[in-house]
Amino acid sequence: MADDDAKKDDNKAGGKPDDRDRRPRWPILAAIVVLAIFIVVVLAIIFIPTSRVWTDDAYVQVHYASIAPRISGQISAIGVDDNDVVPAGRELVQLDDRDQLAAVHLAEAQLARDTAQLADRLANVDRQPSIIAQQDSQIAAIKARMIIATANQRRYATLAATGAGSQQDRQQADSQLAELQAELDG
Known part of the structure; x- marks a missing residue:
């Protein structure tokens, strides 16, 4: 035992170390390198972006x-x-508006035409009472002439039947009565 104590004293005093006490360092270095590689791989998986999209709150x-x-x-x-960043509401493209402007001008022209036609028809409606009154007065005049023509037709028919009047006068009275009746009907 004294020898063992002497060896320990020699080791402490700067002597040659014992082979049993000396352990190889390469397993520790290998473990450190493997641990560093593992950490780098895990960080790369977490922080390097991929084309695969995933989420844990169902929002993308x-x-x-x-x-x-x-x-x-x-x-x-x-x-x-x-690849520009575009905020909401920004104008992306501008379309050529000539076709739409032509369509608008066409619609405006059709509206103006329809408005003019409506004004014409409303004017016709406004004229109708005076036209109706004029037609009523013409009908009244024809009826008055028919009364005279009917009386003349009877008179000339009686005169022609008795021989006091001519057949021509009777025919003219018949013709005038038929003419007035046609004018009244038409």
Whole structure:
């Protein structure tokens, strides 16, 4: 035992270390390297972006979106470039408005035409009472002439039957009565 104590004293005094006490360092270095590689791989998986989208709260925020116009037409100006960040409400493209302006002008012209036709028809309606009154007065005049023509027709028919009047006068009275009746009916 004294020898063992002497060896320990020699080791403490700067002597040669014992082979049993000396352990190899490479397993510790290998474990540190493996642990460092593991940490780098885990951090890369967490922080490097991938094309796979996943979420734990069922909410996904898009970074791009498809757009579609409400009307068709030719594009006259583009307000953004590829991969620009676009806030909501920003004008992306400007459509050529000549076709829509032509359609608006056509609709305005049709409206003006229809308004003029309506005014003409309303004027016709306003004229109708005076036209009706004029027709009523013409009918009254024809009826008055028919009374005279009927009396003349009877008189000339009686005169022609007795021989006191001519057949020509009777025929003229019949013709005048038929003419007035046709004018009244037509």
